[in-house]
Amino acid sequence: MLQLNWFRTYGATYLDALGWTAVTALAASAGALVWGCALFLLRLTGGRWGARGVDAYVQAFRNTPVLLPIYLIYFGFPLIGLPWPAVVCGGLALVLQNGAYISEILRGSYQAIDRVQFDAAKSIGLGPWHTFRKITLPQVLVYSIPSLGNQVVLLLKDTSLLSAISVTELTMQAKLLTEQTGAAYEAFIVVAALYLVLVSGTEVFFRVAHRTVRWR
Amino acid sequence: MRSRHPGYVLAVLSILTVLVVVAEAGAADEKSRLDVVLERGKLIVVTMSTVPPFAFNDEKNQLVGFDVDLVRLLATALFKDPNKVEFVIVTAEGRWPAIESGRADIGVGGTTVYPDRALRVAFTRPFIDSGISVLVSKKSGIKSMQDLNQDRFTIANLNNPQMADRAKRFFPKTKVLTFDTPSAQFLAVRSGRANALQIDTPSADYFAAQSKDEFDVLPGLLGASQNNAIYFKPGDFKWWLWLDTAVAELRSGSWYPQYTEIYQKWFGKNPPPQKFYLQQ
Numbered sequence A: 001m002l003q004l005n006w007f008r009t010y011g012a013t014y015l016d017a018l019g020w021t022a023v024t025a026l027a028a029s030a031g032a033l034v035w036g037c038a039l040f041l042l043r044l045t046g047g048r049w050g051a052r053g054v055d056a057y058v059q060a061f062r063n064t065p066v067l068l069p070i071y072l073i074y075f076g077f078p079l080i081g082l083p084w085p086a087v088v089c090g091g092l093a094l095v096l097q098n099g100a101y102i103s104e105i106l107r108g109s110y111q112a113i114d115r116v117q118f119d120a121a122k123s124i125g126l127g128p129w130h131t132f133r134k135i136t137l138p139q140v141l142v143y144s145i146p147s148l149g150n151q152v153v154l155l156l157k158d159t160s161l162l163s164a165i166s167v168t169e170l171t172m173q174a175k176l177l178t179e180q181t182g183a184a185y186e187a188f189i190v191v192a193a194l195y196l197v198l199v200s201g202t203e204v205f206f207r208v209a210h211r212t213v214r215w216r
Numbered sequence B: 001m002r003s004r005h006p007g008y009v010l011a012v013l014s015i016l017t018v019l020v021v022v023a024e025a026g027a028a029d030e031k032s033r034l035d036v037v038l039e040r041g042k043l044i045v046v047t048m049s050t051v052p053p054f055a056f057n058d059e060k061n062q063l064v065g066f067d068v069d070l071v072r073l074l075a076t077a078l079f080k081d082p083n084k085v086e087f088v089i090v091t092a093e094g095r096w097p098a099i100e101s102g103r104a105d106i107g108v109g110g111t112t113v114y115p116d117r118a119l120r121v122a123f124t125r126p127f128i129d130s131g132i133s134v135l136v137s138k139k140s141g142i143k144s145m146q147d148l149n150q151d152r153f154t155i156a157n158l159n160n161p162q163m164a165d166r167a168k169r170f171f172p173k174t175k176v177l178t179f180d181t182p183s184a185q186f187l188a189v190r191s192g193r194a195n196a197l198q199i200d201t202p203s204a205d206y207f208a209a210q211s212k213d214e215f216d217v218l219p220g221l222l223g224a225s226q227n228n229a230i231y232f233k234p235g236d237f238k239w240w241l242w243l244d245t246a247v248a249e250l251r252s253g254s255w256y257p258q259y260t261e262i263y264q265k266w267f268g269k270n271p272p273p274q275k276f277y278l279q280q
Helices: A004-045 A047-062 A067-080 A086-111 A116-123 A126-166 A170-181 A184-214 B008-028 B031-039 B064-077 B090-100 B160-168 B184-189 B199-209 B237-253 B256-267
Strands: B043-047 B054-059 B086-090 B128-130 B132-137 B156-159 B177-178 B196-200 B215-217 B226-228
Touching: A004 A047, A004 A086, A004 A126, A004 A170, A004 A184, A047 A086, A067 A086, A067 A126, A086 B086, A116 A126, A126 A170, A126 A184, A126 B156, A170 A184, A170 B090, A170 B160, B031 B043, B031 B160, B031 B237, B043 B064, B064 B086, B064 B196, B064 B237, B064 B256, B086 B177, B128 B199, B132 B184, B132 B199, B156 B160, B160 B177, B160 B196, B177 B184, B184 B196, B196 B199, B199 B215, B215 B237, B237 B256
Parallel strands: B043 B086, B156 B177, B156 B196
Antiparallel strands: B128 B226, B132 B196, B132 B215
16 A cells, blocks of 8 residues: 655655756756757758768667667766766766757758748848758747657656666656665655656647747 | 546446455455465566576576575475576565565565565565675775775665665765666776675675676675575465475575585585584
C-alpha cells in the first residue's frame, strides 16, 4: 500500500533535484537550438562537402542511444585532460544529439517553403543574406515550432539518463530515496508527477508561442 | 464527442469493484511462498549482476558467483535440480521493489544486512561474512584511510545511504560522487573522475586481484565486519523458517561440505569452522 505520510516527509527533498532537471533541460534546449541552427546553416551554405559532413554527423547521432555519448563524454573527457563536471558533460551530450534532430526539423520546414518565393525575392532585388533573414528564417522557425516543442519534451525526459553519471536530478533523487526508505512506488510516483508538470508546462509554452507567432 | 453512455460508467464501476474484492480476498488468505515455489517448480531470484565474486557475468555472459551457487544449492534442496532457478537482474535500488511486488521469491547478490533495511525486507541468518573496503587507484598514491581524507581526493559511492554515512564518518573532507551501478564506480576510478571507491570486501579483493597494476585495497575495514544474507518479503513464517534452516544447515550443519565446496571455488580458502568447539 502507498504510505501517504511518506509524501509529506520526503516531498521537499525533490526541490533541488527538480531544479537540476529544469535548469539542465533549459540550458541544453537552448544549446541544442543554437547548434541545430548552425548545422542547418552549414548544410545550406557549406556546399556539397558541408552537406555531406552534416549528414554524416546527423546519422551518427540519430542512430545511437544518447546514453552512449553521455558515458563517452563523462568518462572519456578526463582521459584527454578535460575533467568537466557531470552536469556539463551530460548537457553537452544532450546538445550534440538534439542539435542533430533539430537541424533535421529545420531542414524539413525549409523544404516546405514554396520555391516561388525565392524567385520573387530575387526579382525585387534581395540578396542571399536578406532573403535568408527576411524570407527563409522567419518561415522556417514558425513552421518548426510544434516539432521543436516535441524535441524539447524528448530532451527534458532524456535528462533522466544523467542519473547514470552522478547528477542528482529527479530520477537519481528517486533512486536515492528508494534506497534510503524502500518506498519505491512513492518515490517514483512523485517523480512521474513532476515530469508530467514539467512536460505539460513545456507543451503549453510552445502552443502559446506557435499561436502568437503564426498570426503576425 | 458522443454523449456518455450510462452503461459504460456502470461497467467501469463494476470492474473496479471486482478488482478491489479480488485484491482483498487475495490479501486475506495468502499462501506461503514456499508452497507457491514448490507448485511452480522453480525459484525466482532477484540479484545484481555487477557484484563479483557474489554475482556477475563471466566471459561467456553467464551469471555466476558465490551467491549464484548458493541459490543453486537451495534449488537442489527444493527440486533436486540446481538449474530450477530463474534470475531477475536489477540495479541496486531495484532489489526492494522486486521483493515487495512479489516479482521474485528471494534476493541475493552481496546484500548487506542493516537494521534499517530489515524494516522493509526480511533477512535469513547471514550466509557469509563481509565488510566494506576501500579500493584506490595506484596512480593516486593513497596508502591509508587518513591519506584519503583530503579535499583533493574524490570517492565514488553507490547510491545507498550507508555509503554516504560511511563517507561522512571516515573521510569527511573527501569529495563524493554517487553512482547507480558498481560498474560506473569503477569507470569513475579508471577515468580519473574519482581516486577511490567503497565496495564489499570480497569484491574489492576480487577486483584488486584481477588488475594488480591498477588498484590497491586499503588496509582495514570501513567500520565493522558485516553480514550478507538472503532477503525476502516479511511476514511469511513458513518461507522464512525454511530459508533460515537451509542457511543454518549450509553454514554449520548437514550441508557444510557443499557450502565448503562453493566457498573454496570462489575464495580459494575454507569457510569459517563449522562449529567453534569442533577441531578443524
